[in-house]
Amino acid sequence: MTMLSGCWDNKDINHRALPIAMGISYQNGKYKIYLDIPKVSERNAGIQVITATGDSVSSAVDNISMNMESQLDLLHLKVIIVDKTFAHRGLDEIVDSIIRSRHVSPKTMFVICDEPLDQFFKRINNPSNGDGNEIYDFFQKNSGWNPEIAYTPVWKVFRSIHSYTHDVVLPVIQSGETTAIQSNGSGILKNGKMVGRLSNEQTLLYNVFNGISLDGKIEVTGKATLQLVNSHIRHQTKLDNKNPEMYCTLHLNVIILDATGHPSTKEIKLELQTLLQRRLEQLLQKVQRTQADIFGIGQHFRNDLTRTELANWRTEYYPHVKINLKVITTIRNTGNLKLP
Amino acid sequence: MAAIDEVNVYFSSYPDFVHQKLQIASETFTIAGLKSLINFPQTMYMVRDPLLSAAINRLELLDIFTGLGQAIALDTNTIISEISDGMLIAVHDATGKVISIYPVPQPNSRSISLPTMENNVGGSNSAFNEDLNSNLVLLRSHLNDNDLRIKTYSFGNDKKNTVMLCFSEQTIDPTLLDTLTQKLEANLNTEISNLKELSSVFQFSKFSLVTHYMTHELPQNAVRAIKNGRAVLFIERLPFAIILPSLVSDMFITEDDLNHPPVFSWMLKILRIIGSLTTLIFPGLYVALVSVNPDVLRFELAHSIARSRLDVPYPAIIEALLLLGIMELIMEAIIRLPTSIGPTVTMVGGIVLGQAVVDAKLVSNLLIIVLAAATIANATVVGFQNSYTLRLSKYLLLILSAFLGVLGLLSGLVILCAYLAGVRTLGIPYLQLIRAKGD
Numbered sequence: 001m002t003m004l005s006g007c008w009d010n011k012d013i014n015h016r017a018l019p020i021a022m023g024i025s026y027q028n029g030k031y032k033i034y035l036d037i038p039k040v041s042e043r044n045a046g047i048q049v050i051t052a053t054g055d056s057v058s059s060a061v062d063n064i065s066m067n068m069e070s071q072l073d074l075l076h077l078k079v080i081i082v083d084k085t086f087a088h089r090g091l092d093e094i095v096d097s098i099i100r101s102r103h104v105s106p107k108t109m110f111v112i113c114d115e116p117l118d119q120f121f122k123r124i125n126n127p128s129n130g131d132g133n134e135i136y137d138f139f140q141k142n143s144g145w146n147p148e149i150a151y152t153p154v155w156k157v158f159r160s161i162h163s164y165t166h167d168v169v170l171p172v173i174q175s176g177e178t179t180a181i182q183s184n185g186s187g188i189l190k191n192g193k194m195v196g197r198l199s200n201e202q203t204l205l206y207n208v209f210n211g212i213s214l215d216g217k218i219e220v221t222g223k224a225t226l227q228l229v230n231s232h233i234r235h236q237t238k239l240d241n242k243n244p245e246m247y248c249t250l251h252l253n254v255i256i257l258d259a260t261g262h263p264s265t266k267e268i269k270l271e272l273q274t275l276l277q278r279r280l281e282q283l284l285q286k287v288q289r290t291q292a293d294i295f296g297i298g299q300h301f302r303n304d305l306t307r308t309e310l311a312n313w314r315t316e317y318y319p320h321v322k323i324n325l326k327v328i329t330t331i332r333n334t335g336n337l338k339l340p
Numbered sequence: 341m342a343a344i345d346e347v348n349v350y351f352s353s354y355p356d357f358v359h360q361k362l363q364i365a366s367e368t369f370t371i372a373g374l375k376s377l378i379n380f381p382q383t384m385y386m387v388r389d390p391l392l393s394a395a396i397n398r399l400e401l402l403d404i405f406t407g408l409g410q411a412i413a414l415d416t417n418t419i420i421s422e423i424s425d426g427m428l429i430a431v432h433d434a435t436g437k438v439i440s441i442y443p444v445p446q447p448n449s450r451s452i453s454l455p456t457m458e459n460n461v462g463g464s465n466s467a468f469n470e471d472l473n474s475n476l477v478l479l480r481s482h483l484n485d486n487d488l489r490i491k492t493y494s495f496g497n498d499k500k501n502t503v504m505l506c507f508s509e510q511t512i513d514p515t516l517l518d519t520l521t522q523k524l525e526a527n528l529n530t531e532i533s534n535l536k537e538l539s540s541v542f543q544f545s546k547f548s549l550v551t552h553y554m555t556h557e558l559p560q561n562a563v564r565a566i567k568n569g570r571a572v573l574f575i576e577r578l579p580f581a582i583i584l585p586s587l588v589s590d591m592f593i594t595e596d597d598l599n600h601p602p603v604f605s606w607m608l609k610i611l612r613i614i615g616s617l618t619t620l621i622f623p624g625l626y627v628a629l630v631s632v633n634p635d636v637l638r639f640e641l642a643h644s645i646a647r648s649r650l651d652v653p654y655p656a657i658i659e660a661l662l663l664l665g666i667m668e669l670i671m672e673a674i675i676r677l678p679t680s681i682g683p684t685v686t687m688v689g690g691i692v693l694g695q696a697v698v699d700a701k702l703v704s705n706l707l708i709i710v711l712a713a714a715t716i717a718n719a720t721v722v723g724f725q726n727s728y729t730l731r732l733s734k735y736l737l738l739i740l741s742a743f744l745g746v747l748g749l750l751s752g753l754v755i756l757c758a759y760l761a762g763v764r765t766l767g768i769p770y771l772q773l774i775r776a777k778g779d
Contacts, residue, residue, distance in 0.1 A: 010631045010632050010655070010742075010745075011631070012630055012631045012649065012652075012655055012656055013629075013630045013631065013634045013642060013645055013646045013649060014646045014647075014649040014650055014652065016634065016646070018634075018639065018642055018643065018646070020639060038643055040643065040646045040647055040650060041647070041650065073634070073635070075634070075635030076634075076635060076639045076642060078639060105635070136639065
């Protein structure tokens, strides 16, 4: 008996169901759960979508577990998908319950779906798409992830719900026409509620601004297409009587991919600077209107404000934030061609 | 000559007992010995030649006779024991003087040859054998040092055996030497013919999982031990040097490493450390990851392991124990098998059995890989005693991992480290890497 005390409830890996994606939608006061479980079989035959409804996420998961032939193990869950209407309504409750339950890793990606989940799961699991792991591979940094896609794990969403000064964006996807999944930009999440949208290009800029070093492409209108090789950003802040100001220096290493009309490197650099400044300006105005601090600008002013003042950061200070962006570009490589 | 007659009676049933008269000039000598231990024709020539030339030159025969060997008392027991030791006994019939002569011995050992248990790359290849003298020859030729001290002890009352203690006066830890000689001298009456009896003389624990001594067949390893201040023991008829105490570094370092360029010698040491960790951890890690903590694996790996374990009826721990058991049986069987059929059985055991076990869905493919890796890695450490330690302690980790997963594996390693830290040999900690100052 003492020998069994530790291991009587251990289940071997082939007796566990390992879902890779979970869809959650909220309809008429009930949660509906979709679990995307790769089939464990000799021929590696595709994926199984299991649905259940319940009064809470955990009771719905329990329902599935009860009806399945193996134990449901959510620890390998990589993606949680919620539908758009649910995201507008607010995700704070399910994020709380996910963090609390400890069954789901806090590193799981949070994703918003642009279409009803029924349809989404039916279409991405079309056997012609592949082996059924597309939704998993799509968000893997070592396979399908692109810098135009936001990358937000559950713990960041949880942080944004409870922080005065930090909001997040979640990737928005839907099933694609020719590919399994199609990226539709990202959704701005403020205190767990979706309040606006960003396009794919804006998401790239958001990623660059947040210091994620990446290799996205930027088109400088009419002049050239540049590939980002490396980027880092430095911030300096100044608080001048309720008018927060931020000076950012963005260092970019780029490679020129296309050039039209023989532009000089100087022109390209100048164009890139104005382009990025204009885009950032637009992006900032947009998010300031929603009062969601997705760049975490407030983080830099935590030293200057008291806790009570910070509580009003989003409403009183954030709309007045000014960002002065300076772009220092190094054209590392002109694509094996000499530019004038 | 009652004593000589008693000796004759004592040995009368021995087919190898030789007892003959030797007449030189006017004197008669009686010569007795065991021809199984003595090369008689050569010895007789050796004895007769000086006596004859003395007779021709008209010298005093008795003086020459006493100069041939050592005079002993005319006593039955003394003579019997000398004869048993392989000495030639010569008696001058007229005076009753008894001389014990060191004869030309019958060869009773193989010649110095290649090591059988210990392989090496790039070092000297002549190995110790059963004969104490040739072992001493090897040791002396590898270590021509004035500080080399050799003490010989004769153990046992009825069943005698000789034990030789070698050390270097300069480097040996004096407290080690004291305890060693004290324990040896206090137990001179006990019989020592194997390592277990030696261990009981030194009062090593019977349940120790770690070897307290290393055995080496290659003289360079014994010499390294002497240079590093350790003691080397030879027991007659055991074809290796026993090195006291054994330290953890013996698991990873051998003298022959020094014959390689330093980078490669470090690489070899690191490989041995990796090997010992692999053999300890792999089976436990497999069980932990498969049955307790699959969440640690990447999803792709988890999925492929789950697929490889489809239809496997047993839990991972039973599966692993089953195959490990078979592996141990194979390893033990290989030692017993004659070399002519050994490879065949290994092949049947390794390939056919392994493949059949997988095909029969008794165990998963991955376990075969894990097991092969662990078994091969087990052989990387230096010294087979050390590989026994690893072989046994991997089961501790395996069982703890089955209960507690990765946490159990870790706590098993901690327990193992604590145990090793507690082992002492003749006052010297097993984990001693550098000798404490003042030693």
